[in-house]
Amino acid sequence: METHPLKLAVQAHAKRLGFDACRFASAQSPPHADAFRQWLAEGKAGEMAWLGKNADRRTDPQLVLPGAKTIIMVARNYAPAGPSPHPRTGYEIARYAWGEDYHEVLTPRIRELEEVLAAQGGRQRSYIDTGPVLERDYAVLAGLGWHGKSTMVISRELGAFFFLGALLTTLEIPPDAPAVDRCGRCTKCIDVCPTAAITGPQQLDARRCVSYLTIELKGAIPEELRPLIGNRIYGCDDCAAVCPWNRFAKASTEVRFAAQPFAYSWRLRDFLALDNAAFRELFRDSPIKRIKRRGFLRNVCVALGNTGGAEDLAALQKAASDPEPLIAEHASWALGEIERRSGAAKQAAEPLLPA
Ligand code: SF4
Ligand code: SF4
Incomplete structure (x- = not known):
């Protein structure tokens, strides 16, 4: 004691x-x-x-x-x-x-x-x-x-x-004892990582981590990694969410950490309409403001490129001429991805020629 x-x-x-x-x-x-x-x-x-x-x-x-x-x-x-609202929204923001x-x-x-x-x-x-x-x-x-x-x-x-x-x-206070490692044979976090960023137990290649790619990286997201980001528009917490030790956790009592409407009630393409002032206003109290409009819309374009459809083309076409080159380039990439998917779908739907 x-x-x-x-x-x-x-x-x-x-x-x-x-x-x-x-x-x-x-x-x-x-x-x-x-x-x-x-x-x-x-x-x-x-x-x-x-x-x-x-x-x-x-x-x-x-x-x-x-x-x-x-x-x-x-x-x-x-x-x-509660459960994640993301199945409804179609996009994911880390908790x-x-x-x-x-x-x-x-x-x-x-x-x-x-x-x-x-x-x-x-x-x-x-x-x-x-x-x-x-x-x-x-x-x-x-x-x-x-x-x-x-x-x-x-x-x-x-x-x-x-x-x-x-x-x-500078005060000397007796230290507590370290905790025992209780991961055991579990590998759920390694298995779930969408980009294989966890290269082994306790080994992270941050360059592949979605949190790094969507938050820390300031420039273009490497094209080969864009498809792996899926619909994540700010960070990733898949490796945390899957951890079995969460079953002992209680819900946070901190009301200031409760989900704000942007986390669950927007449509992805509507984020593309944010100008600088609207972006700052929407994310005034949120950590998302740190990546600025250019970083956030870059991420939204990637998510649309991975999950969007015909209904997103107009918003993306507008974004493809955004004065911010980072946004414009990612929007053009997204348009190409949607076109590629719809072309592949059309081809699959065409009846086969008789032999
Ligand atoms: S945050 Fe996501 S991308 Fe990064 S290591 Fe965890 S599961 Fe992988
Ligand atoms: S999911 Fe949790 S318990 Fe399982 S290996 Fe990862 S950190 Fe350890």
């Missing part, structure tokens, strides 16, 4: 702030420091150049906060209450983007947690997914979960749908 007074105070405050878990790791080098450097060296981070630029900081918490003794890891569940931007929801809360430690004389730094910290390593060290074969952290209590936050402090 935990008796360290500061630890108990931080955990109690984290709970009041809505965090579902709050656990502690010592501020040592992350266990995957060498593997992370190797992954970067192999180019598997793709265009995420910032990961390489601060690799030293990511592999040494003392460079992030000199004198750091403890890394406090918090988690907030975002598991939706982490159905609601408000989690950076904006959770950053003020972790900053508030800093104040508890500041009152005890600590210096702090905290991050929600944006800092130079290998959060997943520390989440595992702190026992919040284990490294799933998907490379996500999986929790016995929260499953796979939770956001992580990291708070570094």
Whole structure:
């Protein structure tokens, strides 16, 4: 039974702030420091150049906060209450983007947690997914979960749908015990990946991951990967959704993560009518605003190219002359794909000539 007074105070405050878990790791080098450097060296981070630029900081918490003794890891569940609305909408947005931007929801809360430690004389730094910290390593060290074969952290209590936050402090607080790996012989996440981006247990080639292709990649999506993206227009969470440990997770109580109408009630082609102002307005509170209109409409064109039909041609033809070349090129590709499909369908419907 935990008796360290500061630890108990931080955990109690984290709970009041809505965090579902709050656990502690010592501020040592992350266990995957060498593997992370190797992954970067192999180019598997793709265009995420910032990961390489601060690799030293990511592999040494003392460079992030000199004198750091403890890394406090918090988690907030975002598991939706109901089934996915996507069979109705015909497009998919990853669950982490159905609601408000989690950076904006959770950053003020972790900053508030800093104040508890500041009152005890600590210096702090905290991050929600944006800092130079290998959060997943520390989440595992702190026992919040284990490294799933998907490379996500999986929790016995929260499953796979939770956001992580990291708070570094110069205060020494006893660490928690790491979690046991409970993937066993399961390979569901590897098997379900639409692009074979999980190349082995805990091995991700980000360049093939739909989340990377539709969010991080700024330019054209490689043509050979476009068909594999299917109808996903922002991120992918198939490897998380399939994880059997989700059956123990409860629906999130965070109303700000509830699905907004754009996540389930639009028609794909109607997104193409968004100009810059309408795009900014629609996604004002959403993480989707980060990829800007050009990135989002690029993704919509790819999804239409994979799933669209005759009823989408007019919207795509208009998009093919969009002043933004990235959108225009992806719209032209989509038109070609729809034409190719309809040509193949016509051919299949033609009666065979008698022998
Ligand atoms: S997010 Fe999607 S594309 Fe990326 S590794 Fe998981 S299943 Fe594969
Ligand atoms: S789907 Fe299976 S292998 Fe993948 S993280 Fe979950 S338990 Fe582990």
